[in-house]
Amino acid sequence: MSIRLGYQMPNFSYGVAPRDLFPAVVAQAREAEAAGFDAAFVMDHFYQLPLLGAPEEPMLEAYSALSGLAASTDRIQLSALVTGNTYRNPALTAKTVTTLDVVSRGRAVLGIGAGWFELEHQAYGFDFGTFTERFEKLEEALEIITPMLRGQRSTFDGKWYRTDNAMNEPRVRDDLPILLGGGGEKKTFGLAARFADHLNIICNASEIPRKLEALHQRLDEAGRDPQTLETSFLAFVIVDEDGDRARKTQAEILARIGITDLGALPAENLRNTPADRQFVGTPDEVAEQIQSRVLDHGIDGVIVNLVTNGHEAGTVELAGRTLAPLVHG
DSSP states (O other), rough: OOSSEEEEEEEOOOOOGGHHHHHHHHHHHHHHHHHTTEEEEEOOSSSOOTTTTTTTOOOOOHHHHHHHHHTSSSOOOEEEOOEEESSOHHHHHHHHHHHHHHTTOOOOOOOEEOOOOHHHHHTOOOOOHHHHHHHHHHHHHHHHHHHHHTTEEEEESSEEEEEEEOOOOOOOSSSOOOOEEETTTTTHHHHHHHHOOOEEESSGGGGHHHHHHHHHHHHHHHHHGGGGGGEEEEEEEEEEHHHHHHHHHHHHHHHHHHTOOOOGSSHHHHHGGGGGGGGESSHHHHHHHHHHHTTTGGGGEEEETTTTTTTTTTTTHHHHHHHHHHHHH
């Protein structure tokens, strides 16, 4: 597995009727595949997230959508970014992602995390628990899931989960990749060092050097070679051939959260805003920003989303054409 360039679809507010929604999702995945993206991702949420929209905006169930994409694409890898462990029994998660692998003929990736959006848990009746409990659950889940993906039977008796000789058939391979996503320097990075093939680091771009230093500490503690864990960064991209139009779009997004004059913010304050995760402008400008703010620090690749206009024909292709040369050589 290698994901040097991924495309995430976190937004389904396309202004179309529900019956016309999934064709727009398929079109993006196909465009990403043709443009050289390595993987396509959907979020595993039930409500839209606070920084992206209102809770009642459209949100598709992840694995149903991924199965539909598996039948509509040929080469691109498919994953949730990331599966909320708190929503599902771990053995069922292993079965679900393995079935996606069968349906896609070996293109599934298990992206998984501890879960964090409390509103969804309250509304759907899932136990949210404390921060510590969620990571205890994730660790136990990975103890169960990992052998089940590797062709082994799982027997486990933990604080939160248990299995008894759990089988997982059929499989098309015994090396289905595990991707962890998050920014926790102790717990998430520690679990990634033990279990993951890929770590998607979610943070502000200015935090990347510190995050990588912490990751290398966790890898040293686990006795693992850093070269065996691929890394990526989740980037919010607003790219347009007209750079002024891209910057206007960014200004409109930031204004919704009270940032009305980005240029007036001191650099220290800017690093604490969503703008520090955004890469905005013409293709050349975005490419330079991704290179200098992300890749030059030692991150292997990027997973991008195009929240504002990814559903518009040609936008994903433009992003792929802009970024693929940076990560694919």
